[in-house]
Amino acid sequence: MNKDTSKIVEELKECSDFKRFYAENKEYVSDKTLSQCLNELLEKKGLVRADVIKKSQLSEIYAYQIISGVRRPERKKLLALTVGMGLDLEETQRLLKVAGYPELYVKNTFDCIVMFGICKGKSVMEVNEMLYDYGVETIG
Numbered sequence: 001m002n003k004d005t006s007k008i009v010e011e012l013k014e015c016s017d018f019k020r021f022y023a024e025n026k027e028y029v030s031d032k033t034l035s036q037c038l039n040e041l042l043e044k045k046g047l048v049r050a051d052v053i054k055k056s057q058l059s060e061i062y063a064y065q066i067i068s069g070v071r072r073p074e075r076k077k078l079l080a081l082t083v084g085m086g087l088d089l090e091e092t093q094r095l096l097k098v099a100g101y102p103e104l105y106v107k108n109t110f111d112c113i114v115m116f117g118i119c120k121g122k123s124v125m126e127v128n129e130m131l132y133d134y135g136v137e138t139i140g
Contacts, residue, residue, distance in 0.1 A: 003028055034099045035069030038081070041095075042067070047085060056084025057124045057140040075101045079114055080139045083124045092118055110136045 008028055015021040022029070032040075042049060053063040058080055065071035066081060073081065078099055082092040093103045104111040104118075113134060117127035128138040 032098065033069055034072070034078075034095065035067060037095055037098050038067050041085065041087065041091065045085070052081070052084050054084075055086075055124065056080045057128075058084075072099065075099075076137070076139045080124050083114075083118060083122070083127055083139070086121065087118070089115060089118050109134060114139065
């Protein structure tokens with residue numbers, strides 16, 4: 001059974017014994033790195049790194065450094081990579097959190113356009129065209 005984050009937070013607030021709470025919720029708490037998460041998604045979805053990198057429109061060296069964990073990407077570059085991977089909104093939001101960035105926020109023009117692109121399965125080029133049309137900095 002998958003627990004909603006708000007339910008886990010409520011349990012944490014109400015618990016008097018952290019050891020018990022952690023034992024019951026260990027599967028929901030993770031210390032995975034961005035690199036580990038990216039590689040798990042690549043494997044789970046059967047994606048080829050070279051194809052993803054090409055679709056992300058990032059420099060090959062930079063993208064490989066992100067995937068291997070050598071480099072922490074800027075938020076926009078991570079978004080280009082997630083779009084290139086064809087990730088859904090939930091997967092993208094999770095990677096943003098793991099990387100220490102704020103989730104996409106629908107009331108922010110840049111974020112709203114990127115969210116739309118993700119939800120509609122747009123390419124990086126298509127998302128960038130939309131961002132450009134609205135006078136917003138691009139992701140790639």
